[in-house]
Amino acid sequence: MDAIKITEAVKRYPEFTLGPISMSVRQGEFFGIFGPPSTGKTSILKLILGLLSPDEGRVEIAGQDAAGLDVSARGISMVFQNLALFPHMTGRENIIFPLKERGAPEAEISNRLDMVSEVLHVSHILHKNPAQMSGGERQRIALGRAFAAHSRAMLLDEPIAALDARLREEMRVELKRLQRENNQAFVYVSHDEEEVMAISDRVAVIIGGRIAQIGTPDEVYTEPCSIDVAGVIGSPPMNFFKGRFSDNALHFESDALGTRIPVVGTTQKGGVGTLGVRPEDIWLGETQGNPSLKVRIVTVEPLGGYTIVNARAGKQIVKIRAPGQVVLEEGAWQSVSVDARRLHFFGPDGVRL
Template identity: 85%
Template sequence: MDAIRITDVVKRYPEFTLGPINMSVGQGEFFGIFGPPSTGKTSVLKLILGLLTPDEGQVEIAGRDAAEMEVSARGISMVFQNLALFPHMTGRENIIFPLKERGASEAEIAERLDLVSEVLHVSHILHKNPAQMSGGERQRIALGRAFAAQSRAMLLDEPIAALDARLREEMRVELKRLQRENNQTFVYVSHDEEEVMAISDRVAVIVGGRIAQIGTPEEVYNEPCSLAVAEVIGSPPMNFFEGRFSAEGLRFESDVLETDIQVVCTTQKGGAGTLGVRPEDIWLGESEGNPSFKVRVSTVEPLGGYTIINARIGKQIIKIRAPGQVALEEDAWQSVSLDARRLHLFCAKGSRL
């Protein structure tokens, strides 16, 4: 049985419609929701929690229609982006607040507090108020409050967005560890693709208020189902070339690329399309058996373990991600080749071919 199931859910706003949304989250799954800002990600969490009521469709919690359940009976905890800790309470009081609200015994409260404190390593800050804590410490207390409630699922709305880059990396690892050790169901929302892809078992990509694709991080990255998904997944983003398929359906021809791309496609004869190539799939130098052409180097960004090269083909700028440190002169001509095994083709309507 799924921990959460959403079927044909629609939520209408004055200037925006979310849905229809169809998705399911398995018990013990780390489910990520990713998309650009203002696409409805947080609204999905609020529909699950019960803070919003769908205009159409159904939300099920553990097989039951959520419309027939009180919010408190859904057994779901949520960690908000601003953490929403009570400023006048200590860390200990914040963590045990949901337990006291439901009338748990002192013995149960003490047991849950000890367990959560040990798992989250917060015993040394339980006496502090949130104002006396660092960002990472407040994050752990907020997670502790959610864990203490022993909920069916935890909803996390960009919970680490306010932390610095190094602390975000540490908290990503910590969240995954906690989820695995407790066999907890997590639904994690973020506009940071790297966060979601790094820790999720499956990812739902939301574009324009609709779920464009659901799959493992590998599936979503390597086989985007549409141009819309390909545009938002990947950093640096995928390079795109407009063109047409030849009458024989065996080549993709572009006014920009000075090379023919052999393709296996017989359904788009003479039709318009788009070729997508990820920056890491463009290699410096010519490669036998792979399409090759020349670009003019614009700028070079050395980033330690890899180098981002911005180059021009005509008026179009493309990005190349080369391993290691690469020394190239600006305005120099450079031969490059495409990894023919990892090209992405999309038809005029944006669907993957």
């Protein structure tokens, strides 16, 4: 049974319409929602939690129609981006607050507190108020409060966005571990592609208030269904070359590339289209069996384990992600080759061919 299911849900705002949204989250699944800011990600969480009601469509919780169900009756916990801890309460009091509110017996409260404290490693800060805690400690207390409620599902709205890079990496590991140990359904919202792709079992890519694609992180990365999805998944983003398919449907020709790229896996004949190539699929130097072209080096960005090379092909800037450290002279011509196994072709409507 799906823990959460949304069917053709629509929510209208004065200047924005969310939906129709259709998605399901399985029990025990870590489900990510990714998209640019202000595309409706948080509104989806509010529809699930019951803070918003859809103007059309249906939301189901554990197979039951959620229409008319109070927030408290849905059995769902939410961790907000600003954490929303009670400043006058200690860590312990914040964690057990939902249990106290529902009148849980002291034995249950004690057991849940012990479990949460052990899992999140917060026993040493339970006596502190939020003002005395670091950002990571406050994050753990907020998660502890959500876990203590023993809900069937957890909604997380960019919960680690305010932490520094190292803490975010640590919390990603913690979240995945907690979700697996508790076998809960997690719905994780973020505009950080790396976060969502790293920990999700499946990802919904939302663009302009609509879900553009749902799939595993590998599926949405290797087979984006449209130019829009391909453009928001990947860092640096995919390179796009507008051009034309030759009449024999064997080649793609672009003025920017200055070479003919063999077309594989499409019967497109003639007409305009777009070729997409990820920066890591463009290699420095010529390689046998792969299309090659000449580019002029614009800038080089050494980033430790890899280097971003910005080059010019015709009038277009091409981004190349090269492994390790490379030394290239700005303004010099460089031969590069394109991995023919990893080309993406899109039709005139932007849909993957």
